[in-house]
Amino acid sequence: MSKKSWSAYLITEAPPEEGCEVSASDRRRFAEVPVSGWHALVLWAIGPAHVIRCLDQRVPEPIRVVCESGGQRTVRLEERTCGDRSAVESEIHDYLMNARVPSQPCGYRWFVEIPGGISDCDDLFGRFSSSLSEYRDQLMPVEEFEVMVAIANLLYQDGKKLESDR
Incomplete structure (x- = not known):
């Protein structure tokens, strides 16, 4: 049994457009995956044949901070910090470690292939x-x-069984 690695997941120069093909020769549809440990575990179960990634070069959106004091509510926007990002990545790392899966590399946007019969990312997940x-x-x-892994095998029936190797 071979061990798979996150490095087997293809890196593209640019993200695919939502629901569009990666290239003229590649007619598969891809959608961006939300950032969470659960979603990362699903990507690991689906495997590198149906997932791509690209560097995340977007400017992070600000965080909405809501404070209540003395019956008064204030809302402000703050820039994301390294600590914010680190906390999210730590939660993803812990979730994957509990599943005995290697930590997902940071700094990427992840895209999953939408199999036939599935309308979009929400339907897939x-x-x-x-x-x-x-x-x-x-x-x-x-x-x-x-x-x-069993669900992924049913959804991505492409003639080969998806690997559940850790």
């Missing part, structure tokens, strides 16, 4: 979520991963 919901939060990330 909804299939994973609804299949896992029958377990009603009884699964640890390591157990979720095994279910995710």
